[in-house]
Amino acid sequence: MKYWRAPLDINEIPIVRGIVHIIADRCKGCGYCIEFCPREVLAFSKEFNKKGYHPPMVVSDGCLNCHYCEQLCPEFAIYTEEVPPVAGSPSP
Amino acid sequence: MAKAKQRVHPLEDLIRTERIPHIWCPGCGVGTVFSACLSAIKQTGIEYRKFTMVSGIGCSGRGAGYARLDSFHTTHGRAIPFATGIKMANPELNVIVFSGDGDLFAIGGNHFIHAARRNMDLTVICINNFIYGMTGGQVAATTPHNAQSATTPYGNPESPFNLPLLAIASGATYVARWTMIHTRDLTDTFAEAMAHRGFSFIEVLSPCPINYVRRNKVKLMDLVKKFQTHTIIRNDADPRDLDLDFEKGVVLGKFVDIDRPTADMLYEEIRRRRAG
Amino acid sequence: MEPKVLTGKHFINGDVACAEGAIAAGCTFFGGYPITPATEVAERMAERLPDVGGTFIQMEDEIAAITSILGAAWTGAKVMTATSGPGFSLMMESVGLAVVTETPCVVVNVQRAGPSTGLPTMGAQADMMQARWGSHGDYEIIAMAPASPQEMFDLTIEAFNLSEKYRVPVFIMSDEVVGHMSEKVVIPEASKIHTVSRVRPVGRKDRFKPYQPLKNGVSPMPAIGDGFNIHVTGLTHDEQGYPVMSVDTQKDMISRLLAKIRNNIEDIIRTEGYLLKDAEMIVVSYGVSARTSYTAVDEARRMGIKAGLLRLITVWPFPDHIIRELARRVKGFVTVEINMGQISREVERCAGANASCCLVGHAGGTIITPDEVINRIKEAV
Numbered sequence: 001m002k003y004w005r006a007p008l009d010i011n012e013i014p015i016v017r018g019i020v021h022i023i024a025d026r027c028k029g030c031g032y033c034i035e036f037c038p039r040e041v042l043a044f045s046k047e048f049n050k051k052g053y054h055p056p057m058v059v060s061d062g063c064l065n066c067h068y069c070e071q072l073c074p075e076f077a078i079y080t081e082e083v084p085p086v087a088g089s090p091s092p
Numbered sequence: 093m094a095k096a097k098q099r100v101h102p103l104e105d106l107i108r109t110e111r112i113p114h115i116w117c118p119g120c121g122v123g124t125v126f127s128a129c130l131s132a133i134k135q136t137g138i139e140y141r142k143f144t145m146v147s148g149i150g151c152s153g154r155g156a157g158y159a160r161l162d163s164f165h166t167t168h169g170r171a172i173p174f175a176t177g178i179k180m181a182n183p184e185l186n187v188i189v190f191s192g193d194g195d196l197f198a199i200g201g202n203h204f205i206h207a208a209r210r211n212m213d214l215t216v217i218c219i220n221n222f223i224y225g226m227t228g229g230q231v232a233a234t235t236p237h238n239a240q241s242a243t244t245p246y247g248n249p250e251s252p253f254n255l256p257l258l259a260i261a262s263g264a265t266y267v268a269r270w271t272m273i274h275t276r277d278l279t280d281t282f283a284e285a286m287a288h289r290g291f292s293f294i295e296v297l298s299p300c301p302i303n304y305v306r307r308n309k310v311k312l313m314d315l316v317k318k319f320q321t322h323t324i325i326r327n328d329a330d331p332r333d334l335d336l337d338f339e340k341g342v343v344l345g346k347f348v349d350i351d352r353p354t355a356d357m358l359y360e361e362i363r364r365r366r367a368g
Numbered sequence: 369m370e371p372k373v374l375t376g377k378h379f380i381n382g383d384v385a386c387a388e389g390a391i392a393a394g395c396t397f398f399g400g401y402p403i404t405p406a407t408e409v410a411e412r413m414a415e416r417l418p419d420v421g422g423t424f425i426q427m428e429d430e431i432a433a434i435t436s437i438l439g440a441a442w443t444g445a446k447v448m449t450a451t452s453g454p455g456f457s458l459m460m461e462s463v464g465l466a467v468v469t470e471t472p473c474v475v476v477n478v479q480r481a482g483p484s485t486g487l488p489t490m491g492a493q494a495d496m497m498q499a500r501w502g503s504h505g506d507y508e509i510i511a512m513a514p515a516s517p518q519e520m521f522d523l524t525i526e527a528f529n530l531s532e533k534y535r536v537p538v539f540i541m542s543d544e545v546v547g548h549m550s551e552k553v554v555i556p557e558a559s560k561i562h563t564v565s566r567v568r569p570v571g572r573k574d575r576f577k578p579y580q581p582l583k584n585g586v587s588p589m590p591a592i593g594d595g596f597n598i599h600v601t602g603l604t605h606d607e608q609g610y611p612v613m614s615v616d617t618q619k620d621m622i623s624r625l626l627a628k629i630r631n632n633i634e635d636i637i638r639t640e641g642y643l644l645k646d647a648e649m650i651v652v653s654y655g656v657s658a659r660t661s662y663t664a665v666d667e668a669r670r671m672g673i674k675a676g677l678l679r680l681i682t683v684w685p686f687p688d689h690i691i692r693e694l695a696r697r698v699k700g701f702v703t704v705e706i707n708m709g710q711i712s713r714e715v716e717r718c719a720g721a722n723a724s725c726c727l728v729g730h731a732g733g734t735i736i737t738p739d740e741v742i743n744r745i746k747e748a749v
Contacts, residue, residue: 023101028118030301035313036273053118071131071275074116074123076101108599111610144592146439157599157611162592164442165601165611166435167465173399173432177439177447178592180423181397185443185592206428359425363418366369 017083018065020058026077029053033069033078042069106130106140108160115154119312121272121298125219126155128275129190132282133161138186145188146175148200151226151300152192152219159190169200172207175214176355183213183356186286193220193234197253201233208262208291210355215285215292218255219272221300229303236336240307255295256347257331265290267348269334271297271319274344281346290354297342369419373558382520382546383450385553386476387412389524390448392561395474396422397445399436401429401455404488405544406478409450430455434462434475441471442600444591446528446565450476452544453486456495456502463537464503465602467625470535470579470587472566474527477539478547481706481732491544492732493655494707499539500684506622508629510636511539511684513654517551523681529564530636534628535586541683543706545656545735569596577607579621585628629685638681639690643669647676649745650694652715653704654680657736661704664741671742673749683711691718700724700748704741706732724748 007013020041027049034042034056045057056069056078063080070079101107107130116122133143140161147156149168156163166174175187189196196204196218207214223241224230231241231248234255238247259267266288270278278296285292297319299305301312322338327345334343353361373392380388387409390398398417400410410426417424423440427433430451437447451459456477466473479495481487495502499511510530514523520542527538569576569588578598581587590596603611604618629636643665644650653661658679668675678694680687691701691714700723703712712727719725728736728744 021099026112028113030119031313032119032124032316035316051113068275070102071127071279072124072273074120074127075114076103076107076112076123076127079101108610141593141595157601160597162442162590162594162597163599164439165599165603166438167461167602170431170435170462170465173427173435174439176425176427176432177397177399177436177441178443179439180425180436181440181445181447182443182592202428203432206432355425359418359423363421366418368369 014085016065017085018063018080019083020063020069020078020080022055022057023077024049024055025051026075027053027055028075029055030074032072032074036072037069038066039064103127103130103134106133106160108158111158114158116151117302119299119301120151121221122152122155122219124272124275125217125278125296125298126158126190128278129155129188129217129282130159131279132286135279135283136286142184143186143188144178145190146171146178147189148191148195150192150195150224152190153195155190169195169198169203171195172200172203172214172216176207176212179213180356180359183360187214188286189214189216191218193218193222194224194232197255198233205258205262208259208264208293211263211265211290211352213289213291213354213356215282216294217282218293218295219298220255220295221298221304223300223304225300225303229300229307252336254331254335256293256334259293260331260348263291264293264348265350265352266292268346269295269297269344271323271344272299273316273319288349290352370416372420373561374555375557376555378553378555379550380517380553381408381548381550382514382517382542383408383478383548384412385517385520386450386524386540386542387416388555389521390474390528391416391420392521392555392558393446393525393528394563394565395446395448395528396420397437397440397447398422398424399427399433399440399447399449400424401427401433401451403430403452403455405480405547406450406452406476408547409476409478430458431461434459437473438462438466438469438471441473442592446472446532448474448476450478452478452480453482453495454484456498460498460502463509464505464507466537467503467507467509468602469600470589472531472535473537474524474531475537475539477541479541479543487733489544490733491656491735492706493541493543493657494710494732496541496683496705496707496710499541506626508626509537509539509684510534510629510682511541513541513680513683514546515655515658515679516546517549517553520546521553521555525561525563529562532564532566533586534632534636535566535589536629541655543656568594578609579605580607581624581628585624585631633685636682636685637687639687640679640681642677642679644676644678644694646674648674648699649676649702649749650698650700651675651677651702651704651741651745652680652711653677654683654711657704657706660736660738661741663738664745667738667742668745673745675745680711686714688718691715695719695722698723700726702726702728702741702744702748704728704736706730706736
């Protein structure tokens with residue numbers, strides 16, 4: 001993330017990381033998760049699911065576990081989970 | 093181990109997964125609003141079996157059929173009187189009416205105003221997609237003036253309801269409006285409305301990608317983005333300013349949240365008085 | 369405060385007796401809407417229900433009235449509504465919902481002359497076919513026709529019992545005359561009143577199928593909050609209660625809805641015979657018209673005509689087998705009813721070519737006199 005100035009407590013605030021789970025066969029390809037992801041983590045995949053839609057795929061590791069894709073998805077086809085912080089790893 | 097257990101959608105326990113995929117079209121907002129409703133049920137922390145969901149007829153009316161609760165898919169327009177019977181016969185239950193604009197405000201309009209007047213303790217969620225979706229896009233009581241529909245091929249000569257104004261004038265004690273992309277506010281509002289004692293009404297603007305959006309030559313993503321860019325959050329706004337004018341900016345927020353004795357409380361009071 | 373069952377002798381009208389029957393049967397929810405000549409049922413229920421822990425609500429119209437009782441029924445309550453012609457027409461939508469969702473409920477129709485607003489304060493029996501066929505689609509219901517305030521009490525209890533047992537709407541097809549007539553009504557002790565309640569499901573909640581019938585064709589019915597997570601829909605549904613849009617599911621569902629009534633007619637149908645044994649001319653009647661028919665039969669006997677009376681206590685399901693059997697040995701049937709020919713057609717259908725059939729009826733507004741019946745019997749002989 002780019003800041004116009006670094007927050008004073010940037011080194012103290014742990015930044016949450018998320019992992020995106022996609023239940024591909026539930027997807028109907030509306031694209032809301034892709035369009036509205038604030039971190040542009042998702043894109044349409046080239047693959048077809050069993051209903052014939054292109055489900056989303058994860059294209060970056062920038063997920064912050066905001067759950068917006070999960071909440072927007074009309075199909076219960078995507079959700080995010082927090083990645084447990086690895087001890088000793090620096091904040092991104 | 094813990095990870096394996098987590099590998100299901102967080103709402104899995106509240107969905108009738110055996111009925112998924114649901115009937116809603118790709119891009120239809122009903123699924124999103126339904127998801128927010130289930131999240132809100134979770135958020136309240138109230139035991140699931142204390143909830144029941146009642147729907148009428150229409151696309152949104154299919155909601156009840158996907159909730160893993162005691163759920164009722166009634167006749168067109170009659171979700172509110174059915175829910176009224178449930179609530180009055182068992183006030184312990186948290187009764188959610190999940191339905192659409194045509195169901196609640198055209199064929200069911202009379203029931204709506206009377207339930208609001210009685211302050212019947214229901215949470216009424218109205219998905220307003222401006223059209224009769226299930227029957228193929230006919231004009232609704234919420235279709236904008238001049239809009240195209242299957243039964244207004246030359247533009248809609250009529251004007252739509254201002255639903256929050258109608259709800260407030262009828263006596264609703266909790267009134268709010270969001271759009272389907274305001275998922276967090278929507279979930280919090282639903283949860284607050286479920287906890288509210290009295291008649292709660294939440295209007296949720298939502299796109300009908302096939303029968304409204306396409307027919308009116310709008311792009312689905314453009315309409316949904318308008319929900320973000322052409323809306324203003326103004327709590328306690330004057331209800332007369334709540335008409336749906338995207339050019340002027342559609343007002344969202346919570347407009348009413350007041351306490352008034354509910355129908356079931358007042359009836360119980362009569363029972364108590366009679367018992368001396 | 370009055371007790372739940374008003375044991376003793378009373379001088380009350382039919383509408384009030386009906387309300388007392390409902391309370392005695394265990395009714396705890398009434399959704400109503402005022403309409404002449406059924407209003408007194410609602411008024412009495414409004415007075416009585418809060419005292420027995422029940423709920424009365426006056427809804428915004430008859431559509432809401434009947435729909436509210438269906439919702440209430442799913443909380444486990446015994447429920448009732450009461451109306452007359454115009455309201456009965458509005459209720460037809462939810463009659464269908466009650467049938468297809470198998471929601472027990474009692475619907476009272478204190479009939480007045482129609483069509484439309486008709487004669488609000490004057491009686492008729494012209495909604496009999498509407499009770500049978502008024503909602504769209506194929507279905508079976510039960511309808512009873514009380515002939516006195518006493519029967520308004522007794523049959524309302526019966527109606528609740530049948531409704532609970534078969535999970536079907538049961539109609540009390542009364543009329544303005546019986547509804548507004550005051551007579552002695554004897555209410556027995558509470559312990560002497562037989563009441564039936566719906567069967568509730570037991571066993572594993574996750575394997576429960578809400579529309580899987582027991583031996584008698586009826587499924588156990590849970591209440592909201594029992595933890596079965598049932599889904600109830602007016603759409604054609606499978607045994608799980610889920611909508612399935614298929615020819616086979618439709619066939620299965622409709623067949624079951626019909627069978628649970630048709631296979632139990634012995635248990636459901638109630639008739640009363642008077643001087644039937646050697647009768648050659650049979651008067652078929654029900655409700656208020658049966659009262660005058662008794663006098664007519666007695667008079668005909670005095671004239672030497674072998675007349676008898678078959679009084680229908682339940683009108684629907686129709687007692688086909690009884691009429692068919694009688695038709696083989698009698699000369700003819702005279703159906704007496706305050707309409708231009710409704711149940712008379714059923715009698716004709718069952719009698720076929722075996723016996724002559726005719727109607728004593730008129731367009732409504734007053735009762736049928738014994739003289740009209742006697743004259744017709746004489747002609748028919």
